[in-house]
Amino acid sequence: MNQDIVVCQEVYGSSNVKKKYILERSGSVTSVDLSPKLTSVSHFFRSVFLPQGYPESVSSDYVTYQIWDTIQAFCSSITGTLAHQAVLKGVGVGDETATVLAATLTWLLKDGTGMLGRILFAWMQGTSLDCDAKRWRLFADILNDLAIFMEILAPSFPWLFTPIVCTAGVCKSIVGVAGGATRAALTQHQARRNNMADVSAKDGSQETLVNLAGLVINFLLIPIVTGKPMIIWSLFVIFTCLHLFANYRAVTCVVMESLNQARLNIIIKDYIKTGIIPQPKIVNFKEPVIWKTRRKLQIYLGSSISSVCRSSKDLQSMLHIYRDSQYLLMIDLKNSCINIVLSQSSTIEDQIQSCLQAEIINYVYEMLYVPDQTPQKNIDSIAEFLINGDCGSTSHQSYHYTLSIIDRFREDLHDSGWLTDPVLLGPQEWRCTWDINGLSDKKHY
Numbered sequence: 001m002n003q004d005i006v007v008c009q010e011v012y013g014s015s016n017v018k019k020k021y022i023l024e025r026s027g028s029v030t031s032v033d034l035s036p037k038l039t040s041v042s043h044f045f046r047s048v049f050l051p052q053g054y055p056e057s058v059s060s061d062y063v064t065y066q067i068w069d070t071i072q073a074f075c076s077s078i079t080g081t082l083a084h085q086a087v088l089k090g091v092g093v094g095d096e097t098a099t100v101l102a103a104t105l106t107w108l109l110k111d112g113t114g115m116l117g118r119i120l121f122a123w124m125q126g127t128s129l130d131c132d133a134k135r136w137r138l139f140a141d142i143l144n145d146l147a148i149f150m151e152i153l154a155p156s157f158p159w160l161f162t163p164i165v166c167t168a169g170v171c172k173s174i175v176g177v178a179g180g181a182t183r184a185a186l187t188q189h190q191a192r193r194n195n196m197a198d199v200s201a202k203d204g205s206q207e208t209l210v211n212l213a214g215l216v217i218n219f220l221l222i223p224i225v226t227g228k229p230m231i232i233w234s235l236f237v238i239f240t241c242l243h244l245f246a247n248y249r250a251v252t253c254v255v256m257e258s259l260n261q262a263r264l265n266i267i268i269k270d271y272i273k274t275g276i277i278p279q280p281k282i283v284n285f286k287e288p289v290i291w292k293t294r295r296k297l298q299i300y301l302g303s304s305i306s307s308v309c310r311s312s313k314d315l316q317s318m319l320h321i322y323r324d325s326q327y328l329l330m331i332d333l334k335n336s337c338i339n340i341v342l343s344q345s346s347t348i349e350d351q352i353q354s355c356l357q358a359e360i361i362n363y364v365y366e367m368l369y370v371p372d373q374t375p376q377k378n379i380d381s382i383a384e385f386l387i388n389g390d391c392g393s394t395s396h397q398s399y400h401y402t403l404s405i406i407d408r409f410r411e412d413l414h415d416s417g418w419l420t421d422p423v424l425l426g427p428q429e430w431r432c433t434w435d436i437n438g439l440s441d442k443k444h445y
Contacts (some may be wrong), residue, residue: 017043049209051202057193061255065190066203068250070210072141075243077214078221079236083151085222086232087165090155106162110169117170122177129178131260131426133185134251134289140178141247145240147171152236189256248289255284257417259352260424262293267418268359271409272379277416296336296369297362301355302427303339308332319434321396326350328434329357329399331391338362344431349410351425356409357402361386361394 007029008021022030051057091103129136147168154164184200191199225231256263257280266286270278300307308330309315318328326343327350338358342350364382379401385394413420 012043049202049205051191051195051198053193053195057191057195058199059190059192059255061253062190064253065186065250066206068246068253070206072243072246072250073207073210074214075239075246076141076144077211078217078239079145079148079243081214081218081222082225082232082236083148085226086152086155090158090161090165106165109162110165113166114169114173118173118177121174125178126181128426129181130185131424132262132292133182133189134254134256134287135262135292136178137182137186138247138251138289140175140182142244143171143178144175145243147175148240149236152232186254189254189258251289252285255281257419258422258424259413259418259420261299261355261426262287264352264355264425265293265295265359267413268356269363271412272360272363272376277409277412277418280417295362296366297331297333297358298337299340299355299358299362300337300428301340301351301425302342302430304428304430305341305432308339308341317392318395321392321399325399327354328432329354329395331361331395333386333389333391341430341432342427344433346431348421348423351423351427352410352420353402353406355425356406357398360402361398364398 005023006020007023009019010021011018018033020032022032024030046054055062091106125136150164150168150171154161154168157164183203187200187203188196221235225235259267263283266283267277270276305315305328308318308328314330318330322328326346328341330339330341332339338361340354340358342354360379361382364379365386368383368386382394382397382401385391385397410420
């Protein structure tokens with residue numbers, strides 16, 4: 001051979017780390033680094049703080065979310081230190097008249113009430129944390145700020161110190177449950193290569209780095225603010241406002257492609273009006289992250305049959321309408337709700353279809369309360385039955401209308417980038433087996 005030959009080239013993911021391999025005249029293969037200067041330094045920090053394969057291995061909203069999450073974590077570190085200082089002062093650190101026993105009992109009560117709060121909150125709201133991850137994430141951070149406020153305030157009321165810090169402990173325990181659970185849901189959304197553990201680990205590294213920076217600032221800050229309540233409260237207000245703003249921006253920048261009740265409500269309203277499924281980015285921007293989705297008729301998915309049937313006539317009417325379906329839908333105008341009973345053999349597709357029908361009914365019902373608004377021609381018959389209070393005919397008409405559009409609706413969902421498996425519609429666990437001719441096998445129950 002008269003000249004060297006490039007036999008191979010390689011690149012590390014989407015980074016600037018590149019190499020080529022040259023076959024020399026002697027027959028040996030030599031590697032040549034083609035990376036720009038300082039690439040090794042940037043590559044080191046990427047590998048330490050970013051998931052492997054970034055940015056292809058994470059969602060498109062990853063960087064924006066992490067930036068705002070970093071800002072809120074730094075602010076929380078500052079205000080948290082101010083709260084710790086206040087609690088230590090309240091239990092008697094630096095006070096010669098305070099006893100170790102009193103401080104220990106206060107701390108035990110604080111931790112004990114917090115543990116009880118953690119258990120109760122997980123029992124009452126655990127199933128809804130996946131479905132409304134963004135809303136609960138913001139709730140957790142608002143509650144954390146409230147707990148910090150109470151801890152800073154507590155030393156000013158010595159006779160109420162223990163009840164105040166115990167209440168703050170309950171709040172922080174709830175924050176731990178809601179924040180941890182929703183963090184897992186958001187990490188699952190961000191991980192695009194089944195790399196949830198890697199994304200979670202690198203998020204932990206980023207948060208640790210922020211806490212280290214906060215620790216340095218706190219070392220400089222605490223000697224300055226100690227004994228100066230005006231400065232403490234001023235810093236608390238400033239960093240709390242920034243904390244809340246950063247959290248709001250963080251959760252609103254997340255674009256989740258899975259369906260929950262809030263996003264499905266927005267999708268169906270736009271679909272009825274325009275016949276077009278909006279893109280995930282548009283729907284996520286409209287999704288409420290502070291309050292629950294408000295409807296004239298609340299929708300309860302997975303209800304018990306006892307909540308929808310008041311008589312055998314009601315049951316026979318529903319079985320006649322939904323004889324070929326895997327769900328039963330009952331409209332209750334008196335209690336302003338729609339109950340959906342799911343069959344034992346119902347699937348995710350049945351849940352989507354039943355919620356589509358319920359949202360159509362709710363949309364028409366809300367239109368009746370809007371002045372100078374008339375429903376479109378394809379749903380005007382549903383409006384007439386609702387005006388007359390005929391729930392049975394409304395259910396029948398809306399069911400057949402839903403059947404006429406469901407196939408196209410599913411196709412449009414997929415074409416617009418929505419995921420229909422899994423869905424986060426939050427059904428209750430009641431499942432029913434029915435037969436219009438009577439149940440022949442009681443074991444189904």
